[in-house]
Amino acid sequence: MAGKDADYADVVEWRRDIHAHPELQFEVHRTAALVAAKLTEFGCDEVVAGIGKTGVVGIIHGQKRTSGKVIALRADMDALPIEEETGAAWTSTTKGVMHACGHDGHTAMLLGSARELAQTREFNGTAVVVFQPAEEGGGGGKAMLDDGLMDRFGIDEIYAMHTEPALAIGQFATTIGPFGASVDSFKIRIDGKGAHGAEPQDGIDPLVVGANILLALQTIVSRNVHPRQCAVVTVGWLNAGKAGNVIPQFAEMGGTTRTFDPIVRNLIEARVFAIAEKVAEAYGAKATVSYKRMFPPLVNHALETAFAVRTARLLVGDGNVNDTVEPVMGSEDFAFMLETRPGNMMQIGNGGGAGLHEAAFDFNDDAIPFGIAYFKNVVEARLPF
The missing domain is CATH 3.30.70.360 (Alpha-Beta Plaits)
Structure with a gap:
């Protein structure tokens, strides 16, 4: 698992920069540009912008590609129309807009994983990192699908994470079947x-x-x-x-x-x-x-969720992964993607604090190493070298 070293400090810096410059819906131009620049810097084999208006996709080929399989990892980039009350040094510089749902953390963790995957490439197949706009009510996931996300990049399975304040740092939770409401x-x-x-x-x-x-x-x-x-x-x-x-x-x-x-x-x-x-x-x-x-309802697929649970347990231990968590009545437009390809949505612990969509919410940077390692391990375990 990634430790709190120079690489960790980089990801924290990216996360706090994104937090300080929140953008709404499809207008995530600055964030998308940062993501595309980082993916290019990491040496991704291909970086494609403008999928679903402002979405970004990075392609990373493994050292071997004989499996022919393509595994996608997804993060969301947009913020919410809320006036921030965290008092953090990296507080929003845009009045009335803030990252109150952890998308800054999701994006930073996936960037961290992309960097490690591009460096090691110890997998047999292709990893696709998907950075989505307009999750907060805009249907950005569907917009990316309408632009041919799955077929264009040959995606077989797709996995995502969402921060959860009710879970401790280093804990994960998910369930097979319905997980989020329509x-x-x-x-x-x-x-x-x-x-x-x-x-x-x-x-x-x-x-x-x-x-x-x-x-x-x-x-x-x-x-x-x-x-x-x-x-x-x-x-x-x-x-x-x-x-x-x-x-x-x-x-x-x-x-x-x-x-x-x-x-x-x-x-x-x-x-x-x-x-x-x-x-x-x-x-x-x-x-x-x-x-x-x-x-639509977010429905986790059985085989892929069982795999995601095993991957998380190997990372943090059986006692830190709940595989029968109660579904939530909140919605998540990752549901559109799970309608088209098998996959899983996993919750990652934020360690308490304010709830999602609250003005005092802030993503906990202590979760970053766990998120990076989980995403990386999903690819490496699903595409064994």
Whole structure:
């Protein structure tokens, strides 16, 4: 495992530089340029930029290539629209933007692994390092797929890591099957009839209609989804009117849905439409639903996850790897990649502190040697020399 030497200090420097210069969604131009420059410096056989708009791919051939296999490692590069409150010396220099989800650490660790793999090349096949933009809601993973990521580079399997504050430094966690939820969003507009607040009989109150739709949506999980399935339907906002003595003409609400099962996902979407439209109709109003499918469930493949667990256990010991961790209702657009190729998403310990997407979160640099070693070992173990 990489120790805390000069190489480690380099990776920390890269991580903190990326942290200090966060970028959103697909606008990761500085970060992508840094990544491409480092991969070229390391001697990668090929460096390709502009995959999925601003994604970067590096190709590293092993000393032998007779296996014909290609293993990919993926990291995400984008930050979040949050004002940083860490107080770190490397705090964000961009107002209202920060790395609150560890993507700075993911990128730095994969760069560290790429450097070591390019130096040693003690594997039989090809390693592909994938640096993705726009994980935070932008669908950057899908954009890279749409640009031919898997077929263009002949990828057979793909592996990723995500930092986890609830795990100690040197610990890993994953599970076979569903690991992250799908995420969809919806918006409902209720058109009623405006009236004076003192004469409600002359109007059709869209707020009353909206309130009843909101409550009815909460029956989807409790009365339509099987009790052994997991699902969430959340209404996050409801807007209407500006004056207390006026019944407004319309109201709008929006929310999110989450599940691990494609069948349940279809059911929820259908029920959102049916409930909104029929409840509104019962009150003489009209509901218009806009429903957007964003990310599918993240589902780890069985054989590749078992391999990832063995690799992590050889690195840190059996007691430091949980292979049956509970799935999370959060989403991760690595799910798109796992729909097209077998692979695994692994959590790596961040050693406590603030939670993900919090203004006080900072990636723990003590995790870097473990992440570098894990990524490197995945390639070397999957492509034995």
